[in-house]
Amino acid sequence: MSHGIGRIDGEEVTEVTLTGSAGLTAKVLTWGARLAELWVPDREGEFADIVLGHDTAADWQATPAYFGATCGRYANRIAGGRFALDGQAVQLDCNEGANHLHGGRAGIDRKHWRIVEAAADRVTLDAQSPAGEMGYPGALRMTCRYRIDPQDRLWIEMEAQTDAPTVVNLVNHAYFNMAGQGAGDVLAQELQLWADRYTPVGPGLIPTGDVLPVAGTPFDFTRPRAIGAALPGPGGFDHNFCLSAPVQDLAGQALRPTALARDPTSGRRMQIWSNAPGLQFYTGGALPEGLAGKDGARYGRFSGFALETQRWPDSPNHPGFPSARLDPGETYRHVMVFSFAAQD
Template sequence: MAVEAFGRVDGVEVQAVTLSGGSGPRARVTTYGARLTELWVPDRNGVLADIVLGHRDAAGYAATKAYLGATCGRFSNRIAGGRFVLDGHVVEVDRNEGAKSLHGGRAGFDRKIWEIAEVSARSVTLVAVSEDGEMGYPGRLALQVRYWLDEADRLWIAMEAQTDAPTVVNMVNHSYFTMAGSGSVMGQQLRIGARHYTPVDDALIPTGEVRAVAGTAFDFNALREIGADLPAPDGFDHNLCLTGPLEAKWGEALRFCAEAVDAASGRRMELWTTEPGVQFYTGAHLAGGLPGKDGAPIAAFTGFTLETQRFPDSPNQPQFPPARLEPGQRYRHLMAFDFTPAPA
């Protein structure tokens, strides 16, 4: 276990924690935004590579709006018009993407400096508070995010929240993955356990329809190259509806989300989750020359996200899985990443 200084944001010290079980995968997490900043995974020959995009230090993350590796909330993804009705009252939340709210607003969970509550060689628990009225959301939330490597070297992320008043919660992890460790992800392979998706309008707000993926660019039910059939020049930025039921998996109730593979190296990842949807985004808007960990700029299509979630705009779409949280309830969102190299 190593806890290190990771720079300062607004004069406050930020820390980073490295989790490792030995010779296998290792992860690095920072208190700024409860972010996953590094994830080292072996290929079929045991050679480790860092498969998540990021910056060198806290200042790099604070200077950008790409949400790299961040815990996002209070309501992640988009809310149309930055407003919804809760118990007959109109709730107005921060609009930070034109007329929409995205990932909780300009000062969402990704901008918080979280506190380390517990830490060990394999695990770190981070805590924070989202006050009543923060970014317009009702209710005071007690927040917790735990990252840990289990004895089989799987990486787990558990996002939890409790409230003192009715509210909506949809926390996501916003890591950008690259199974090769660098370069374009267009030739990397992906399988997603979803037979439906939620079409969007020009503002990337779901229309309310749930449409079958069969015969469309959104059909990833068989492993295929990410760039083989893009729906538009900007690629993917869509919610897919996970098909499988919750099943007993590694001591938890989880459903299959995705399998990602780099055929050349054999680096492979499976993702399982508690959530009903996943936002698959191919990083078209990373083209602004963001400085990466090696100092080279991060380019478009050099990372993809798998943000397991409740559906976008669900506070305004009653037919979607609900995101409401009541006092006395606990919001708990699990992600489990399993790394088993693909055969040659």
């Protein structure tokens, strides 16, 4: 089922509703290939929308927070917007002070994606980024597929191809509140991460290049604990975690467990698998107070958390980090799987 929600830059934004066999419901927008709603039951069988977002096309266009968006070409940060590729200097758009963030001021989150295929439980969208857009070399062709499988798991699968060497890091930037969007802050909700190391940051949240153990630090989520039990500073978390679990077979795909989030009050539980080497955990410390959300909700600091499976930030400037390079003839592929349960 699909319908228009309004126009952005003169083009209609379409919302597509996907429904699983047990009632899981996701709504996806063509504007930025966004996850706009995600309805999940609690232990009493009551459904709530657990992702932050907006009601109107105008608010989606104006949002400063990338709610639910497919971000890139290179999501996260690149220091100074600069890196070298095959000996050539590349200068990207700098949209966060002196640095590049989430693809620049006109990243793929600002594009109208085209619906390629849609059914009751899936939708595939595509978009193109011409050579030179936001400074990136190579023309990039991208697809983003959302689907709900027979086990009511939500899959997000992103692919890209290029006609010249470039770098790619596409992520989904949903903000979760397991109690339901607009239900207050998430600091008492629990999180476990399958990561034994993290990349510390310096000014501008740019990685220092070090890779440090999480043991004995606020970054240790190797066992479930409350998000707010130990914050690394007043802004909370906005850091890359280095995923360390062995790869497993999940429905024929080679994926590793990455995160487990739970709300003790409602019992909602979400587990994430991915094929990515890293995960950016962000607690929304920079969300503006009073930001208009859905159904009259007002968001503020810590109203939701993001779990962005990804290439590591600033990888093009750190040879020791996992490579984000994509060459002609190759296919970039990023897979995320979200499964849900309710606990007593």
